[in-house]
Amino acid sequence: MCRLLGYAAPRPTTAAEVIGGLACAEWQRMGRLHCDGWGTAWLDELGSVRQFRDPSDGTTSPDLASALVEHEASARITHLRLATEGMRNELTNTHPFVVDGIAFAHNGSLHPVERLRAMVRPEEVARVGGTTDSAIVFALILRAVDAGVPLFEATTSTVATLRDEFPTAAINLLVLSDGELIAVHANEGAPVPVEDFEASGLGPDLPRDHVDHYYQLSWSRTADGAVAFSSSGLEGEGWQRMAQHTAARVDLATLAIDVVDLASA
Numbered sequence: 001m002c003r004l005l006g007y008a009a010p011r012p013t014t015a016a017e018v019i020g021g022l023a024c025a026e027w028q029r030m031g032r033l034h035c036d037g038w039g040t041a042w043l044d045e046l047g048s049v050r051q052f053r054d055p056s057d058g059t060t061s062p063d064l065a066s067a068l069v070e071h072e073a074s075a076r077i078t079h080l081r082l083a084t085e086g087m088r089n090e091l092t093n094t095h096p097f098v099v100d101g102i103a104f105a106h107n108g109s110l111h112p113v114e115r116l117r118a119m120v121r122p123e124e125v126a127r128v129g130g131t132t133d134s135a136i137v138f139a140l141i142l143r144a145v146d147a148g149v150p151l152f153e154a155t156t157s158t159v160a161t162l163r164d165e166f167p168t169a170a171i172n173l174l175v176l177s178d179g180e181l182i183a184v185h186a187n188e189g190a191p192v193p194v195e196d197f198e199a200s201g202l203g204p205d206l207p208r209d210h211v212d213h214y215y216q217l218s219w220s221r222t223a224d225g226a227v228a229f230s231s232s233g234l235e236g237e238g239w240q241r242m243a244q245h246t247a248a249r250v251d252l253a254t255l256a257i258d259v260v261d262l263a264s265a
Contacts, residue, residue: 002095002107003030003233004217006077006174007249008181009226013047015076016069018226021235024068027080030207031059033200037094038064042073043252048074049101053094060223075181075252077174079105082196083128094128097138102151102177104141106134106232108170108215110162110185119165137162137171151177152249152258156265159186159247163262172217174229181250183229185242186262187215201264205239207233217242225255 005027007018016024031038033235038058041051058064058080064106067078079095096105110133112114117125117136124139125131146155160173163186164188170190175182197206209216209232216232218239227250230239242248 001034001082001109001170001196002105002213003027003034003080003171003231004077004105004107004151004174005228006075006176006181006183007226007228007253008075008255009073010224012072012074012224012262014069014072014096015067015078015228018222018228019220019230020124020236023236026234027230028064029082031064031230032056032205033197033202033210034082035059036081037090037091038080039094039096039105040064040076040078041096041098041105041176042076043178044072044073047265049098049103049176051096051098051103051177053096055089055091055094056138064224066070071135075176077082077103077176077181079174093132093135094175095134095210096176097128097130097135099138099142100138102142102145104134104138105174106137108190109133110137110169111173116166116183117242135179137173139190141175151175151180153242153265155182156158156247156260157263159184160262160265163245172216178208179252181227181252182247183219183242184247184262185216185217186245187265188244190215193256197229209233209236219248227255227257
């Protein structure tokens, strides 16, 4: 269970310029609940996917603040982790994972993980790194990519199959390559982790929308065409909720958005 934030823009810029500095501070502050590490992946000036991960609490991290408000990129995804019970808090389990120029970040969980793990070979997960359900989902997407399936189709078809196999799974994703930013919203029927909220001791300081809309993924577009995606918890106008069982692809060259229903994937 985690928080996702991503954007694609017509020029190198920061998350703060796309969604606002106050929204970035608010998003980072959600680390008070999602305190099991943070990470980011972005396109560098040569168009290659780069990565930085830190398994510690990002709430007051100057590195995370810099990633959000200082470091420019034409596209970036950022992740705050609330570790699923039994999934170790360590660097290799910290998102985003990056393999062969593809970055992957997940909010949600799939159970039982033993049945999920039976769907992949150990070497496929070892290629991703980590021991989590998220690493397995990414390994399955990469399997399809390796077979020649385009990344967007590989992502949507994998999620559609997993939702059939695990109907109460939460599978919200951000996927970034040198040509596209993909957002997936698929979590209908997934139980909200209320026990984790209570155990946090935050009480009335729990981030907004977490009890009623914890898995909601929303998107926005700015006047210059930049597109952003965020998990629930942010205030402000301009955000539109993604529909259940949908995926959006942003073409990084044109910023055109294609939306598909996962039922047709």
